[in-house]
Amino acid sequence: KQEVTQIPAALSVPEGENLVLNCSFTDSAIYNLQWFRQDPGKGLTSLLLIQSSQREQTSGRLNASLDKSSGRSTLYIAASQPGDSATYLCAVTANQAGTALIFGKGTTLSVSS
């Protein structure tokens, strides 16, 4: 059964710092991997989606990498801002049509000004 682990569980950084969030998954047979942002009490905002054939995706100050063989992904946030404070969730889809996303527990990020 696929399991997704995110480290660290929580992270506090001063504004302007670059940071890396880690995600690992036990079954490398994935179709894709997504990073989401969740603000307190809110739904999910999709940040980046990496297909299994891709190595990385970039959007603005965010860069996500995928090493499928080792079961790892990282989300790099450059020049962090207080508005980046949220919980970041990593999720994978199994290599099978119609399957659901399996989520990690998330990393709660706090960026202080």
Place this chain on the structure above:
Amino acid sequence: GAVVSQHPSWVICKSGTSVKIECRSLDFQATTMFWYRQFPKQSLMLMATSNEGSKATYEQGVEKDKFLINHASLTLSTLTVTSAHPEDSSFYICSARPGGLRGSGNTIYFGEGSWLTVV
């Protein structure tokens, strides 16, 4: 872009009553919808997979008689929490996958979620 709407956004109900949460795909047909539950400071846990016109597939540990899922049309799935108890209080969120060509790439769209509080 695609939009998935959930209703209600929050609901308070008395213990023992039933409450229904709706998940609608507004601009696409969703052959498959997923229901998740999220307890405070926990991750999203998949409850069930709902396919239009057929019975839902429940994850291990999820009571199918308590959490009734109906996917009667290609744009609507409902989750009914029956005989709700305080421990059912949680954040429930649905997601939908478009069918046909739009379903290529395995894109999944999420609703805004529904907060349920059972008192």
